[in-house]
Amino acid sequence: MAELAARGGHGSVLRFLTRRRGRIRADWSDWATYIYLFLGVAIMFAPVLWVALSSFKTPANLAEFPPTFLPYATETVTVEGYDEPLPLFEVRTEDGGTRLLAQVRRVGLRAQMIDPADPEAGRIVVQVADAEPVRRVLFTFGNYARLLSTSGSELWLFVYNSLFITVAATIITLIMNSMAAFALSKYRFRGNTVALVAILMTLMIPPTVVLVPTYLIVAQFGLVGNLWGVILPTVATPTGVFLLRQYMLTIPDELIEAARMDHASEWRIYWRVVLPLSAPALAVVAIFSILSRWNDFLLPLVVLNRREVYTLQLALASFQDENQIHYDQLLAMTTLTALPLAFAFIFLQRYIASGIASTGIK
C-alpha cells in the first residue's frame, strides 16, 4: 500500500510530502518518518480492509487459494427455457477460437452447454478442461443476505441488546463517575484519600480474576440472563473516576465558590457548573465506556446464557462454536459488528485523541 500511494500521482504526492511546516526542506529523517508511517498504515488498516472486501465474496470465491484481492464472481446469463441464471464460460473451440457458452450442467469431465445467443441450437457437450469461467469484479451481498435470512430477526435482537447495554451502562457510568469525581476533586473532607484509593485500587483487580464472585453476586440479584446483569458490574470504572477527577481539578475552585455564593446548591453546582465544564473529559470517558461495553466479551459470555439476550459479540463468537466455521456469514457479521465503530470513529477520532491528550495522564 505504501508503494501504491507513493507511486500514484508521482509529482503531486512528492510535493505534498516534501512541503513542510516551519522548515525549508525535508531531510532524510522526514523520509524515514513517512516510510514508517505508510508502512504502519498498511499493517494497521489492511487486515480490516481485507475482511471487509472478503465479506463481499461468494463462498466459491472465498474458498479459492491463492485468494483474489477483490471479490470476483462468475458471470451468469439468463437463457430462455431455464429458470435459474446459468454461469457463463469461455470455451476454446477446435479451430483455436473462443466462444461464450452458458453451462447447463456438468457431468464428470464434460459439461453440457448452451449458446445464450442461440438457445434454439440445443446443447453442446464441452470438455471441462477447455472451459474457463468468465469472471468480473462483483461485490455480492449474498453473505449478508444469507446472514439475515438465517439469523434474521435474531440479528436485530442482538443489535438491540448490544445497544441497550452500551447506552445504559455509559449513561450510568458517566453520572456515577462524574459524581464521585466531583466529590473527590472539589471537597476537602475526611476520608477522601481513602475513598480515592479504594476506587483506584480496583484498577489492580483484573475483571477476569473476580469473574466467579461477580457471577455469584449477579446470580444473587437474580440477574443471570438479564441485560442488567452485564450493565451493573461495569459502571463503577476506576479509570473514569480518575480521568474526570484529574480534569475537574483544573476547574478553578473560585468558580465553585462563586456558584456557592450565588446560592447554588451542591447538586446544582455539580449539574449546572462542573458537569458542563467537564464535557471534554466526559466525552473521553463516554467513548471508552461505549467501546468497552460494545466490545465486552467475557462477562456477557458468563452472564448472558440464553440466545435471546446475546450481544453481537457473543453471537459473532458463536459462529465459531460449531465444528465447521461458516466463513461467509462470519465475515459479513464481523464487518457489520465493526461498522458502527467505524462510523463512530470517523466522527469522534479527533475528540478521542485530543480528549486523551487534554485530560492528560500526568
Next chain:
Amino acid sequence: MADLVLEKLRKSFGAVEVIPSLDLQIEDGEFVVFVGPSGCGKSTLLRLIAGLEEATSGDIRIAGQSVVSVPAADRGVAMVFQSYALYPHMTVRENLSFGLENIRMSREEIARRVEAAAKMLQIEELLERRPKQLSGGQRQRVAIGRAITRDPKIFLFDEPLSNLDAELRVLMRVEITNLHERLGNTMIYVTHDQIEAMTMADKIVVLRKGVIEQVGAPLELYNRPCNMFVAGFIGSPRMNFVSGAIAEATEAGITFQAPHLPPLGVPAMAGKVRAGEQVTLGIRPEHFVLSNDGNGWPLQITIAEQHGANSYLHCTTPGGAPILIHEAGQSRIGRGDVLFAQPRMDQLHLFDAEGRRIELGESEADGRLGAGLP
C-alpha cells in the same frame, strides 16, 4: 445598616496560624482596602468574611448579626474574584442571572436586575456573549455586574485588577470608585498594590502575617505611619531608612547621628527619646532639600533615572547605605556626582529599635503635615 465587625477572629490551617487574633470595625458605606505583601493573610481574611473559609474562632457580625456560622450564600455579601470566576459555558446574561435563578426569583425581576446592572456597567451589548469572547476589562465588568445583581450588603473584591494591564487598571480603579459613589454600599477590597489602596480607599487596613499593623485614611498612613513596616509599604518609591543613634536630646531638640554622616539636628521636642538610643530615621524620597553649598549629607549618585517630569536619584551615603531622592522636573546631576541633601525637618519620621514610631513635636508637627504634601 451594613457595618461589619470582626471580633477576636482567628484562622489556622492545621498547625499554621494564618490570622492569630484580629479585631476590626468597618462602618456602613465605607470603602475599605486590605493591603499587605503576599502571604499576609488579606485574602484569607476576605474569604472568612465571605464565608468561603470557616473561622477557627471569633465572631463576624454584619449589620449587628453574627454570620460566623451562616453559609456564604446567605451572608448578604457578593464577591468579585481575582480570576473573575465567570461560568465559561454560560452567556453573560446567564452568568448574571444564575444566582438569582437559584433563589427562585421571578423572571421579570431577574430580567429587570440584569438589565439595570448591564446598563450601569455599559455591558448591555455583551449580554449574549460568552466570557471567552470578552476582553479582560469586559470580563471584569461582568464579574462586578454579577455582584451587583445580587444587591448585597457588602461587596468583596479579591485583587480584581491584578489580571489587567497597567492602563486598564487605572481606568477600572476610577470606575470602581465611581461605582462606590453611586451604590453607596460597604465595599472591602483586597490588593497588594499600595497605589490602588491609596487612590481608592476611605480606610486602609495594612496587614502583615495576619496582624493589623495600622488602620486609617490613606494620607494618615502616609503622613504618620505607626511603624517601619507601614512606612516602608505605603508610598512609592518607598521611604529611605537610615539607622543611627540619638547623640543628644535636649529641650531644644535632638541630634541624630548616623555612622559616616554629619550629625543632624532636629528642632523637635525630645519626648520620650533619650540620648544614646538606637533609632532609625525615615525620610521619603520627596522630602529632601538639595543644596550646592555643602550643607547636609554628602551623597554619591550611582544612577540618575530621568522620568521626564520627575527624576529619581539613586545615591549612597559615605557609609554605603542606599538613599533615593526624588527631584521634580529634569535633573542635571549624573552618575558619579556628589550632591548635598538636607532632609526636610518637618517631614522626618523616627522609629525606635523595635521599629515603632517615635512622635516628634506633637501639635506643631501636625499643623505642618498638610503643608508638606506634594
Next chain:
Amino acid sequence: MSAATRLTGALATLAALPARVVEPLMHGLQKLLGIKRMPWVFLIPNLTAVLLFSLLPVFINIFYSVTGSDRLFPLDRPYVGAANYETLLDCRDYLDPSTCSRDLFWRALGNTLLFVPVQVAAMIGIALLTAICLNRDIRGRGFFRGIFFFPVMLSPVVVALTWQWILQRNGALNGLLTAIGLEPINWLVLPDAAFFWSVFVTVWAHMGFFTIILLAGLQSIPRDVYEAAKMDAASPWRVFTRITLPMLKPTLLVVFILCVIRSVQTFDELYVLTGGGPGSATILIVQFIYETGFAIQPRNFGLAAAASLLLGMVLLIFTLVQLRVARGRSYG
C-alpha cells in the same frame, strides 16, 4: 424498528430523571445533612458499585480459594484450608511442567512469563516510535493518528477473527507467500508461530492506545526546551536521550504499568484466535482461570480463585515496586 423505539423510550425516561426526581432529592439531602456531608452523597453510588462488584468479589474470592467442591454459594462449600494452593503449587520438578499435578497452570504461568515481557517491550517500543513520528512536523498527522488508533476500537472478537481469516491455511498471508514463491505455512498450528502471532496481534490491537498517551506526553514537553537545545547545538540523539526521554518519564511510567497490567490479563483475543493452542502453546494464566472455573466440568471455583489471587498478588507487588522505584529515582 421496535428496538429503536424501545431504546428511545428508555432514554427519554432516563433524561427526565435528573430534573424531576434527583434535584429535589439532593436539595432535601443537603438540607438534612449539611454541605459537609454532601461529598459522601456524591460518592455513595459509585462507592457502592465499587464495593459490591470489585472489592466484595475479592473477599469472596479469598473465601472460594480456601473452600472446595463445585457449589457456587460460598456457605455451601466445605473448608479445605490451603489445599487449592497446594494443588496448584505441587510439583516434583519445577522446571518441568509435566511433573506438576496441575501442569496446565505451570504451562500457562510459563507462557505468561514469556508473553508479558516480550509483548510489553514490543508494545512500548513500537508505540514510542510511532508517537515520536506522529509528534514531528508532518502533514496528515490527524489521518495517521486515526489509522494507528483504529484497531483499539475493534472488539477483541473482531480482531481475533480478522487475523484468523488472514492467518488460516488458505489465508491472505499464505497467498502472499505463494505469490513470492514460498511454501504456505500453517501459522496457527506451529507452536512458535502461534506464539509470535499472539504477541503480534495483541500489539496490533492495543498499541494505538499507548501511542496516544505517549503522544500527549510528548506534546506536553514545552517547545522552547527543544529550541534551547537547538541553540546549544545538541544532536538529535542527545536531544532524544537527554531531553525527550527524561521529560517523558512520568508518562512512560504510567504507560508501562498500564501495559503490564493489561498484558497479564490478556484473554479475549487469544481465546478466539488460538484458543490457547496449539496444545498449550499460547494458553495464558487468565485463560487457565476461565477454563478451570467455567469451561471444564466440574467447575473448580476454588482452584480458579486461588490462581487468580496469586495473579492479583503478583500484579500488586509489581505495581508497588514500580512506583517505589520511580519515586526513589525522581527524588535522587
